[in-house]
Amino acid sequence: NGSRLYYANLTSSFAGTFLGFEAIGVSRTDDVAGAAASVKAAWSPPVLISRQSATTFSDKEQVWVDNAATSSFFGNVYVCWADFRSDSHGRAFPTPLKIAVSSDGGDTWTVHQVTPASDNGINTQPDGCTVRTDSHGVVYVFGVANRNGQTFEAMKRSFDGGKTWSGTLQLIAPVTNAGVFDPVLGRPVMDGVAGARNDLFDAPSVDIANGAPTGGDATNEIVLTYNDASLGLNHERALLQLSTNRGVTWSAPAAVQSAGDRPLYSAVAISPNGTDVYLVYNAFTAPYQTDTANPRPLVGVVKHADVSSGGALANWSELNRGASGDARGSSQNNLVGEFLGDYVYAAATRTYGAAVWNDARNGADCPAIDAWRLSLRIGTSVPRPAPGTDCPATFGNSDIFGGSYADPTP
Template identity: 60%
Template structure:
């Protein structure tokens, strides 16, 4: 298995000294200045008010243009439609929400298109979905597909008429997501596939012009048993790169889903060299998964200023959880690895009813074991000329046990050949990080880290208040070492009991948060429960599942506050605090 090589002694010693203690902050976190991102999603009813798993990307060529994606159930039927004790996803209705900002991330707009929708199905009678307004990606039902969330977004240069890439041609937005078959017109084999939508006109797309989007392109190779999952997209956006304009998507391919399992699980990377029109796929590393050795999952993909491609994921070797890295120097044609970056222990404990790890308490929000590390590279985009190519990885770690989780970071300044010892970003007392993501400024001078954290200990009941917060951090980077950590924003605390899976048995926050930086500042997005009201009837129902006499689920709309389930995406734009 082996362990990662460590940076030279001088750099490692400096890293030990500069752990970024929150206790050393010059002042307490400022009042919240974050804003709502999903501005058109309703606060009620459930599940139309459910949004989670945000992603964000800044156009390096025009940094005032920002896009965010999220799982957004704005077009689903209300729990009151038909049986009021069930809140199912509506067959054929998409959940890949998209939001635009033309103020650098300080304010947002959410477009409305036409498509297959059930948003008018608010009960009490059962209701059939129809064509009407949608707040999710367009052109899916028309092509036999359903947008199924797990959003991933990236901006790259637009190809010219000769096929070459230049920022002078403008920018292209790529939106990758899971997709399933439309009920009446299936388009592929298997259970879930990966699709990519593109637009060259963000302003038209933001204004509700569906024609600004090209039809989604299926990029995963599917068999009748394939479940593709956990994808991420990246466009090579540094003009100095040998492969400038290439687009890459990584994901885990669960290829044996027909037997009730998901083995083997190869990591797959698809690349496009023509702006997303056509794609080639490559399996990265072996496919075997026996519970002792598991391939990298929950991937992150990035490029440096020379066009080298890096894929990161969480896997097992000899039963030990590890952060793993693969690297390609030829534009994704061939890969080397995996290399171990760091040991990892997933946070949380296995919930006896859900069968999945949770952190905040019984019937709590899941903590995905396969949630991969988050990574960014200072690649100097859009030109690449001032790149440091430093790589930073962050993750939530449970090595010290329940209620002692840490936000860890590690860094490489030599193309991933060696990594600094993982260090903790000391969060405020009581914060227990669950999801985190770094963003390096393109010139490598600033490091930002966003996190969602629980603010309360693990609860063995559902009747006690729980806390969830989002926060954004900044550090200056000198000689590859971040120091002087300060909090740019700490959101209002919400109670995650007010969030919910559609099946009602537990909370739901998704699997990640996101950030993207410019030379002047950062845009961060996270999951928010500050406007979600917990429901005593749901609390009692969830608690009953841990007894020998579980009760039936309640009438959600009739028994719960109107804003039960109202999870949101919040975030915004913050300037580099050290810029004169």
């Protein structure tokens, strides 16, 4: 019955009509060409699927459609997100994982709370979620969560099209977040003082070889990547795990970054027929820096591996290593630190892979900003710069770069 493209995003309204911080909105289009040409009428008005209050912040959403015709739930749409319910900023910060399901093309949605709300720093609920489906219609949602003070990659599944979800959160592997706590940002950074936040450094990216669109050649192998700092600062790794039995068991974590790279965010994709894997990551290529005086090189890397008949990966190669840029040339809106977002992304077909990453090559460092940012950490008095007059014109000009890459071993 044709194709439909869905778009999920954080959304807010004008003052006086919106009670919460931000909500989750989902739009869709049956006219992809028109949407790509910026025809506004090609898109439906967004449907607000999250339930908001004055203290609710819906965040870190992802949308996925069951796109394998062999599935009994073919066409179902799933959106997952973290439902931050309090602005107290204390130890009691309830944040359940929510999943919304639509079975009528995005017209109506049913929202499920699939974890408890408790979040006390010792036990937290999955954040940075990823949702996928296999060729049988099993739904998988992944996130990073704490249990008894230890952080884990975690998973839940649904076998009935998202109506019910497995009870106990399956803990796949322990993971350690990276970086040094920045007291001004209130968040960890890994490139240096006043650096780019890396909250979701350890969040999962997942894909499944579900044989879309027919489902006929599915292997249903699951590929999972995340970043880990258990070896310590400046020794961060992009780890990858595989499952060939619906997530019941997993291969041991394997480091897949190139030598000299300190991965910041990573994402993975597997071709629908399960023969090729594509990996993208952002990485810093210099150690953590205790001042703002020197460049902080950032690169985007795309890699490829072949999948054997047994599901193992082999023949890793780099398809692209982007031009290096200085992360100091990026900025939060308030200027007090760098900003590189929270994600990279990858997708795969039977003949090529595609990827997007954060890129700093077109941004210029601003020494006045460097000095001011450092002063906020060490207590010296430096006037707040005016970027329009005190900085190069391209300060803050970070970008999203992307590319498509033919299968190197067809």
